[in-house]
Amino acid sequence: MxxxxxxxxxxxxxxxxxxxxxxxxxxxxxxxxxxxxxxKKLGQDDPRRxxxxxxxxxxxxxxxxxxxxxxxxxxxxxxxMWAVLTVVVVFEFTVGGTLSKSLNRGFATFLAGALGxxxxxFASLFGKNGEPxxxxxxxxxxxxxxxxxxxxxxxxxxxxYGVLIFILTFSLVAVSGYRVNELVVLAHQRLSTIIMGGxxxxxxxxxxxxxxxxEDLHKAIASNLEKLATYLEGFGGVYFQSSEIxxxxxxxxxxxxxxxxxxxxxxxxxxxxFARWEPGHGRFRLRHPWKHYLKIGALARxxxxxxxxxxxxxxxxxxxxxxxxxxxxxxxxxxxxxxxxKTLKAIAKSMKTMTDPYSSANTHxxxxxxxxxxxxxxxxxxxxxxxxxxxILPAATVGSILVEIVKCVEKISxxxxxxxxxxxxxxxTVEPTVSPEKPPQLLHRGIIQPVLDGDSTANDNVVxxxxxxxxxxxxxxxxxxxxxxxxxxxxxxxxx
Amino acid sequence: MxxxxxxxxxxxxxxxxxxxxxxxxxxxxxxxxxxxxxxKKLGQDDPRRxxxxxxxxxxxxxxxxxxxxxxxxxxxxxxxMWAVLTVVVVFEFTVGGTLSKSLNRGFATFLAGALGxxxxxFASLFGKNGEPxxxxxxxxxxxxxxxxxxxxxxxxxxxxYGVLIFILTFSLVAVSGYRVNELVVLAHQRLSTIIMGGxxxxxxxxxxxxxxxxEDLHKAIASNLEKLATYLEGFGGVYFQSSEIxxxxxxxxxxxxxxxxxxxxxxxxxxxxFARWEPGHGRFRLRHPWKHYLKIGALARxxxxxxxxxxxxxxxxxxxxxxxxxxxxxxxxxxxxxxxxKTLKAIAKSMKTMTDPYSSANTHxxxxxxxxxxxxxxxxxxxxxxxxxxxILPAATVGSILVEIVKCVEKISxxxxxxxxxxxxxxxTVEPTVSPEKPPQLLHRGIIQPVLDGDSTANDNVVxxxxxxxxxxxxxxxxxxxxxxxxxxxxxxxxx
Numbered sequence: 001m002x003x004x005x006x007x008x009x010x011x012x013x014x015x016x017x018x019x020x021x022x023x024x025x026x027x028x029x030x031x032x033x034x035x036x037x038x039x040k041k042l043g044q045d046d047p048r049r050x051x052x053x054x055x056x057x058x059x060x061x062x063x064x065x066x067x068x069x070x071x072x073x074x075x076x077x078x079x080x081m082w083a084v085l086t087v088v089v090v091f092e093f094t095v096g097g098t099l100s101k102s103l104n105r106g107f108a109t110f111l112a113g114a115l116g117x118x119x120x121x122f123a124s125l126f127g128k129n130g131e132p133x134x135x136x137x138x139x140x141x142x143x144x145x146x147x148x149x150x151x152x153x154x155x156x157x158x159x160x161y162g163v164l165i166f167i168l169t170f171s172l173v174a175v176s177g178y179r180v181n182e183l184v185v186l187a188h189q190r191l192s193t194i195i196m197g198g199x200x201x202x203x204x205x206x207x208x209x210x211x212x213x214x215e216d217l218h219k220a221i222a223s224n225l226e227k228l229a230t231y232l233e234g235f236g237g238v239y240f241q242s243s244e245i246x247x248x249x250x251x252x253x254x255x256x257x258x259x260x261x262x263x264x265x266x267x268x269x270x271x272x273x274f275a276r277w278e279p280g281h282g283r284f285r286l287r288h289p290w291k292h293y294l295k296i297g298a299l300a301r302x303x304x305x306x307x308x309x310x311x312x313x314x315x316x317x318x319x320x321x322x323x324x325x326x327x328x329x330x331x332x333x334x335x336x337x338x339x340x341x342k343t344l345k346a347i348a349k350s351m352k353t354m355t356d357p358y359s360s361a362n363t364h365x366x367x368x369x370x371x372x373x374x375x376x377x378x379x380x381x382x383x384x385x386x387x388x389x390x391x392i393l394p395a396a397t398v399g400s401i402l403v404e405i406v407k408c409v410e411k412i413s414x415x416x417x418x419x420x421x422x423x424x425x426x427x428x429t430v431e432p433t434v435s436p437e438k439p440p441q442l443l444h445r446g447i448i449q450p451v452l453d454g455d456s457t458a459n460d461n462v463v464x465x466x467x468x469x470x471x472x473x474x475x476x477x478x479x480x481x482x483x484x485x486x487x488x489x490x491x492x493x494x495x496x
Numbered sequence: 497m498x499x500x501x502x503x504x505x506x507x508x509x510x511x512x513x514x515x516x517x518x519x520x521x522x523x524x525x526x527x528x529x530x531x532x533x534x535x536k537k538l539g540q541d542d543p544r545r546x547x548x549x550x551x552x553x554x555x556x557x558x559x560x561x562x563x564x565x566x567x568x569x570x571x572x573x574x575x576x577m578w579a580v581l582t583v584v585v586v587f588e589f590t591v592g593g594t595l596s597k598s599l600n601r602g603f604a605t606f607l608a609g610a611l612g613x614x615x616x617x618f619a620s621l622f623g624k625n626g627e628p629x630x631x632x633x634x635x636x637x638x639x640x641x642x643x644x645x646x647x648x649x650x651x652x653x654x655x656x657y658g659v660l661i662f663i664l665t666f667s668l669v670a671v672s673g674y675r676v677n678e679l680v681v682l683a684h685q686r687l688s689t690i691i692m693g694g695x696x697x698x699x700x701x702x703x704x705x706x707x708x709x710x711e712d713l714h715k716a717i718a719s720n721l722e723k724l725a726t727y728l729e730g731f732g733g734v735y736f737q738s739s740e741i742x743x744x745x746x747x748x749x750x751x752x753x754x755x756x757x758x759x760x761x762x763x764x765x766x767x768x769x770f771a772r773w774e775p776g777h778g779r780f781r782l783r784h785p786w787k788h789y790l791k792i793g794a795l796a797r798x799x800x801x802x803x804x805x806x807x808x809x810x811x812x813x814x815x816x817x818x819x820x821x822x823x824x825x826x827x828x829x830x831x832x833x834x835x836x837x838k839t840l841k842a843i844a845k846s847m848k849t850m851t852d853p854y855s856s857a858n859t860h861x862x863x864x865x866x867x868x869x870x871x872x873x874x875x876x877x878x879x880x881x882x883x884x885x886x887x888i889l890p891a892a893t894v895g896s897i898l899v900e901i902v903k904c905v906e907k908i909s910x911x912x913x914x915x916x917x918x919x920x921x922x923x924x925t926v927e928p929t930v931s932p933e934k935p936p937q938l939l940h941r942g943i944i945q946p947v948l949d950g951d952s953t954a955n956d957n958v959v960x961x962x963x964x965x966x967x968x969x970x971x972x973x974x975x976x977x978x979x980x981x982x983x984x985x986x987x988x989x990x991x992x
Contacts, residue, residue, distance in 0.1 A: 053640040057639040068631075140553040143557075164584060164585070175563045175564075393892055396889055
C-alpha cells in the first residue's frame with residue numbers, strides 16, 4: 001500500500017513534469033510571439049529605426065571591401081581594421097550625430113597622431129633607457145589633463161568624443177613608437193583608413209534616407225506644443241462636465257501626453273547639439289537658430305509644470321466644490337483654456353508649415369487674455385455671502401493656474417514669433433489686426449454682468465472695459481511685431 | 497596739408513594699432529586668468545574629478561608597460577594596443593560605469609569572437625570565391641539585427657555598449673579571417689589584452705579613491721529632499737512677510753535650488769543603472785533596492801513641480817491680495833510649509849545616517865496635516881462678505897497648492913520608510929508615538945475659533961476635531977509602519 005502510494009506519487013510527479021514539458025513549447029511560443037510583437041511595434045513606431053539598421057549593415061559591408069579586394073588590401077594591410085572600427089563606433093541615428101562623431105574622430109586622430117610622433121621624437125632624445133620613462137610621464141600627464149578637460153560642460157557637450165579619441169590615439173602612437181619602426185607609415189595608414197570609414201558613414205547617413213537631428217528637434221517642439229494644446233482644449237469641457245456628472249473630476253479622462261514634456265530637456269539639448277553639426281537641408285539653412293528652440297522647449301516645459309499642478313488639483317479628493325461657484329467661472333475658465341489650446345495648435349501648425357504664427361495665433365492670445373479679464377469680473381461679481389471658501393478653493397485654484405498658463409502661452413507665442421523672424425519663416429498674407437474676428441468672441445461673454453459695486457475702482461460698465469482691453473493690448477502687440485529684438489536666447493534656459 | 501593730415505591719420509592708426517598690441521598681453525592675461533579660475537572652480541566643486549583624471553593617467557601608464565617591458569611585449573605583441581584602447585574607452589567616472597563597460601566589453605568580445613570564428617569556418621566551406629560574399633552577407637545581417645536591438649529601451653539602458661562591441665568584434669574577426677591565418681591566436685591575444693585592460697580599470701576604479709554611483713545616487717536624492725526642505729522652510733516667512741513690507745512678493749529672495757530637481761530624471765536613472773553593477777560597498781549591500789530611489793526621485797520631482805507652480809504664483813503681478821485674508825491664512829500656511837520642510841529635513845538627515853525616518857519624520861507629517869485642517873477651518877471661518885475674491889485668489893491658490901505639497905511630502909515620507917525597510921536601515925530607538933511632542937504645536941493654533949455655523953456638518957467644537965485628527969490618522973500610519981508591502985516600485989516612475 002505504501003509502495004503503491006509512492007508509485008502513484010511518482011506517477012503524479014511525472015505527469016506534472018510531463019505537463020510542464022508539454023506546456024513549455026506553448027510558453028516558448030507565447031514568449032516568442034510577444035517578443036515578435038514588441039519588435040514589430042518598435043519598427044512601426046519609427047520605421048527609420050529599420051532603415052538605420054540596414055544603413056549600418058551597408059556601411060560595414062562596404063568598408064569590409066578593404067579586406068576582400070586584393071588591390072585595396074595591399075594598400076592598407078591590417079590597418080583596414082580601423083575603417084571597420086570607425087564605422088561601428090561613429091555611425092549614429094541622426095546625420096548630426098554621425099557628422100559630429102566622424103569629424104571629432106578625424107581631427108582628434110590627426111592632432112593626437114602628430115603630437116604622438118612629436119612626443120616619440122622628444123623621448124628618443126633621452127636614449128634607450130630614458131625613453132620609456134619620458135613616454136610614460138608624457139602619456140600620464142596628457143591623459144590626466146585631457147580627462148579633466150572632459151568635465152568642462154562646453155567640451156563635454158560638443159567635443160567629448162574628440163577628447164576621448166585624442167587620448168586614445170596619442171597613447172597608441174606614443175607607446176607604439178617604442179616598438180614599431182615605420183611609425184609614420186603606420187600613422188598615415190591609420191589616419192587614411194579612419195577617414196575612409198568616417199567618409200563612408202557621413203555619405204551614407206546624408207544621402208541614404210537621412211535622419212536630420214534638426215528636423216527632429218523642430219518636429220519634437222511642434223509636437224510638444226500640440227500635446228499641451230490637446231490637454232488645454234479638452235480641459236474645460238471635461239473638468240466642468242465630469243464634475244457635474246459624478247461630483248468629482250478624477251482626471252483620468254484627460255490626455256496625459258503632456259507628461260512626456262516634463263522630462264524632455266536632455267533629449268532636446270542633445271538634438272540641438274547635433275543639429276548644429278548638420279549642413280543646410282530642406283527648409284533649414286546652415287545657421288538655423290537651433291538654440292532658440294531650446295528656449296521654446298523650456299517655455300513649453302514651464303507650461304507643462306503648470307498643467308501638472310492643475311492635474312494634481314483635479315485628481316485630489318478635495319474636489320467637492322460648490323457647484324454654484326464653478327458654474328460662475330466655468331465660462332471664462334473653459335474659454336481661457338480653449339483659447340490657449342487654439343493658440344498652441346495654431347503655433348504648432350505654423351511651425352510645421354514654417355510660416356510666421358503671429359497673425360493666426362495672436363487672435364487666440366487676445367481672446368484668452370479677454371477671457372482672463374472676464375474671469376476677474378466673474379470673481380468680483382461672485383456673491384460669497386453664503387459660500388464656503390474651502391469648497392470653492394479647488395475651482396478657484398484651477399482658475400488661478402489657468403491665468404498663469406495664459407501668460408505662459410503668450411510667452412511661447414512671442415518666442416515662436418522671434419524664431420520665425422530669426423529663421424526667416426514665410427510671412428502669412430493675413431493682416432495682423434485683431435478687429436474683424438473679435439465679435440463672435442464678444443458674443444460668448446455670457447457671464448459679464450454690469451456690476452456696479454463701488455469699492456472696486458474704475459469699473460463703471462462693461463462696454464468701456466472691453467474697449468480698454470483692445471486699446472491697451474494693440475500697441476504692445478504692434479511693438480512685438482515690428483521691432484522685436486531677441487533678448488539673449490540662451491538666458492532663460494540657463495536659469496532653468 | 498592733405499599729405500600732412502594723411503600722415504597724422506597714419507600716425508593715429510599706428511598708435512591705435514600699437515595700443516591694441518600693447519593691450520593684447522593684458523587681454524590674454526585676463527583670458528588666461530579667467531580660464532584658470534574656471535579650472536580651479538571645476539576642481540573645487542568636486543575634487544574627485546581631479547582624482548579621476550589622475551586615475552585614468554595611472555591606468556594608461558600601467559597598461560603601456562605591456563609595450564615597454566620586453567618579456568610582456570613578446571607575449572602579446574601589437575595586440576597590447578587593445579589594452580590601451582580598452583582603458584581609454586572603458587574608464588568611467590563611477591565604479592558602476594567602469595564595471596558596466598568593462599564587463600560589457602569583455603563578454604561581448606568573447607561572444608562575438610567565438611561567433612566570428614564560427615562564421616569564418618562556415619564561410620570557408622563555400623570556397624575561395626564564395627567566402628567574401630557569404631562573409632559580407634553575414635556581417636550585413638548581424639550588424640543590422642544588432643543595431644536594431646539597440647533601440648529596445650531595456651537593451652539601450654544596460655547593454656548598449658556591449659552590443660556595439662559585439663558588432664565591432666564580430667565584423668573584425670569575421671573579416672580579418674579572410675586574410676589573417678592564425679586567427680585563433682590573434683583572437684586569444686586580443687581577448688586577453690582586453691581582459692587585462694578591463695581588469696586594470698576595474699581594480700583602479702574600485703580600490704583607488706572609488707566613486708560609487710550608488711552612493712552618489714543616495715546622496716543626490718537626500719540632497720534633493722534637502723533643497724525642497726530649504727525652500728519650504730523659508731517659504732512661509734518670506735512670502736507673508738515680504739508682502740507685508742512692499743505689498744508684493746517678488747519671489748527673488750527664495751532659494752532657487754529646487755529648480756535643479758525639475759530635470760534630474762535622466763541623471764538619476766543613469767546613476768541607478770550604474771549602481772546595479774556595483775558590488776556591496778560601505779553600508780550598501782549587493783542587492784540594495786536602487787530602483788526604489790527612482791520612485792523617491794519621481795516623488796521629489798512631483799513636489800518640485802508644485803513648488804514651481806507656487807513660485808510662478810508669487811512672481812506674477814496679480815499679487816496685490818487682500819492683506820486681511822492673507823493674515824488669516826498666514827498661520828496655517830506658514831506652519832504647513834514649515835512642517836513639510838521639517839519633515840523633508842528629517843527624512844534627508846535620516847537618509848544620510850541610514851536610519852529609519854519613520855519616528856522623526858512622522859511627527860512633522862502629523863503636524864503638517866493638522867495645519868492643513870487648520871487651513872480648512874480658517875477658510876471656513878474667513879468672513880467674505882466684503883472681500884473681493886479676485887484679490888484673495890493668489891493667497892488662496894498658494895494655500896491650495898500647499899495642501900498638495902503636504903500630500904506629496906507624506907508620500908515621500910512613506911516611500912523613504914519603504915526604502916528603509918527594503919534596505920534594512922537601522923531602526924531608531926525613539927517610540928513612534930505622536931503624543932508627547934504635540935502640545936507646542938497645539939499652542940500655535942492661534943486662528944482656530946469655535947465657529948458654530950450650522951451648514952458645515954460635524955464640526956461641533958475644536959477639541960473634538962483635534963481628537964479626530966489623532967484618532968483617524970494613527971491606524972493608517974500604524975498600518976504603514978507594520979505591514980507595509982511595496983506596491984511595485986517601478987510603476988510610478990514609468991507613469992512619469
